[in-house]
Amino acid sequence: MAHTNYVYRILHRPASHARALINGVPIYDRIVPDNVAPIGPVTHWLVRGENTITVELSPSPRSPLAPDLGPHFEISVRLAEDLDRAIFTWDYPKSVAALSLPIDLPLVGGGVLRIDDDLPDPVYRRGSREEFPVEGTADQRAAVQELYDAFATRDAGRFESAMDLKVSEFERYYGPQPLSRAEAMKRMNEPWVMEPFDAHDLRFDRYVDGRVAYVRRASGKPAVRAQHRDEPTLGWGANFYMTRLDGRWRVFC
Known part of the structure; x- marks a missing residue:
């Protein structure tokens, strides 16, 4: 791992629904009840050269927790x-007002971040272009069920196989992770109660000409979810x- 690493930082307050995309892939999609300031790794979404950062904002009701706060959204990329130093920043409403454009919502904004460092090529760029409906295909639903069943049955080998691309990609960008296999298996064997699998509730959003499928559920629940049997606050x-590699849909992030 001899490359520079980057993080994103977002400042988001109520009264707007915000989506942020990097190179056409959404990394953030939320309506918030109060101020939030998430930060996280973003190198695995970036490429050498030009990176397009897009922000989609639409109005949402003001939060009763912060009724005086109007919409504000800022995204930055930092080393x-x-x-402390942002190499890219887009701020609503400042960035829009600076261009003498109307700041009424909804709107689409953003910009271009140029990276001159050598970076690993994102794995999805090797994925095949696929057409699929939002309900997904039989192969996509089967791939999600494989992950679900592996965790539900505590089948470590099967779970590692379902997650091997995600793990190897993260390590390719960020190096070996501190959580050992033994610790991971110990956590996996906690008394988790799985949310019932419902293939009809799954949704597969298509991005980057079908190279990326984002898996969620129409009901708003996570695609795969578990609750601790003995400690209800844990879940x-x-x-x-x-992405589809070598004819098989695989989890990569």
């Missing part, structure tokens, strides 16, 4: 080793991204 859930 992981120098979080986890995830939506995820898939």
